[in-house]
Amino acid sequence: MHIVIMGCGRVGSALAQTLEQQGHTVAVIDQDPTAFRRLGAGFGGRRVTGVGFDQDTLREAGIEEAGAFAAVSSGDNSNIIAARVAREMFGVENVAARIYDPKRAEVYQRLGIPTVATVRWTADQMLRRLLPSGAEPLWRDPSGGVQLAEVHASPAWIGHKVSELQEETGVRVAFLTRLGEAMLPTSQTVLQEGDLVHVMMRTDEIGKVEAAFAEGPEEAHA
Numbered sequence: 001m002h003i004v005i006m007g008c009g010r011v012g013s014a015l016a017q018t019l020e021q022q023g024h025t026v027a028v029i030d031q032d033p034t035a036f037r038r039l040g041a042g043f044g045g046r047r048v049t050g051v052g053f054d055q056d057t058l059r060e061a062g063i064e065e066a067g068a069f070a071a072v073s074s075g076d077n078s079n080i081i082a083a084r085v086a087r088e089m090f091g092v093e094n095v096a097a098r099i100y101d102p103k104r105a106e107v108y109q110r111l112g113i114p115t116v117a118t119v120r121w122t123a124d125q126m127l128r129r130l131l132p133s134g135a136e137p138l139w140r141d142p143s144g145g146v147q148l149a150e151v152h153a154s155p156a157w158i159g160h161k162v163s164e165l166q167e168e169t170g171v172r173v174a175f176l177t178r179l180g181e182a183m184l185p186t187s188q189t190v191l192q193e194g195d196l197v198h199v200m201m202r203t204d205e206i207g208k209v210e211a212a213f214a215e216g217p218e219e220a221h222a
Contacts, residue, residue, distance in 0.1 A: 004029065004061045004092075006052030006082050007073035011098065013038035015070060020045055027061035030073075053082035055089065068094035076100055083113055110142050138198065148174055150198050151209060153191065156216025163187035169212040171199040 001024050005012050008030035016026045016039060027046035030036065036047045050057030052073060063069065069086035071079035076099050083097040096114045099105035105117035139148040157165060162173050162185045176183050177196035183189075191197070201209050 001025075001067035002027070002062050002065050003068045003070070004058065004063050004066045004086070006030075006069070006071045006079070007098075008032075008035040008038055008047075009072065009074060010038070012070070012072045015072065016045060017043060025062075027066075029057060029061050051078075053078060053085045055085065058082075058085065058090065063090045063092065066090075066092055068092065069096075071095075071097040073098075076104060080108055080113065087113070109140075110144075112142065140203070145203055146200065147203050147206075148198060148200055149206070150196055151213050153195070153197050153213045154216045155193070157191050157213070158193050160191055160217050161187065162189045162191065164217060165191065165197070168217060169199075169209055170205065171201045171209055174198045174200050 003019055003024050004027045005016050005019075006029045008016070008028050012028060012030070013035075016028050020026050020043065025045060026043075027048055028036065028039065029048045029050060029052045031049065031051060033047075033049045039045075039047070046061060048057060048061045050060070052058070052071065063086060066086075069083065069092045071082040071086075073079055073082075079097040079099060083095045086092040087095045096116060097108070099108065099115045099117050100119050102117045102119055105115040108115050138150060141147070151171075153165070162176075165171075166173055166187075173185055175198050176185050176189070176191075177198070178192065179194070197213075199209070
């Protein structure tokens with residue numbers, strides 16, 4: 001796949017290098033030509049100097065044959081405009097924009113523009129480490145009705161099967177993080193100490209789910 005990236009900061013350059021290592025062709029756009037130094041001498045993709053939402057600049061970067069576009073510059077407005085141009089003018093289906101303002105990110109997400117709210121994500125991750133209880137959302141669907149969240153489970157659930165956890169709490173376990181590695185559990189997978197449980201659930205049932213996870217299997221069943 002050919003992928004165009006707007007912004008050659010730390011995120012853009014790391015993304016470009018990773019995608020190239022995975023076998024994709026990559027073009028990076030930035031207004032500052034010195035920013036391309038972050039890509040390193042081994043980067044074989046295109047380096048395009050210009051404004052990321054300018055149509056001629058995008059064409060130079062190969063947007064017409066691109067399968068994906070990422071807007072990760074330091075400006076929210078520039079990222080959104082570029083993402084909309086890539087999708088609406090050039091028909092790129094896989095588009096994502098980095099947004100610093102959490103409220104603005106939610107608005108654009110509801111309008112169908114996939115966004116990564118950097119500040120909100122970082123804050124959520126810090127809260128997860130500082131206050132390891134309850135549920136921290138990792139993803140919400142555009143309507144806000146369903147979310148993926150990491151939920152703190154009581155030690156009482158250790159030794160119980162994932163199928164029991166799902167049946168008694170009404171969630172679907174999407175995956176576990178065990179010893180730093182993600183894994184897809186089966187219904188027979190047994191929860192171990194230190195497991196991080198990531199579940200899909202209805203947003204309006206967060207309180208009930210948190211309580212069931214905190215109480216343990218006997219109380220939840222009762």
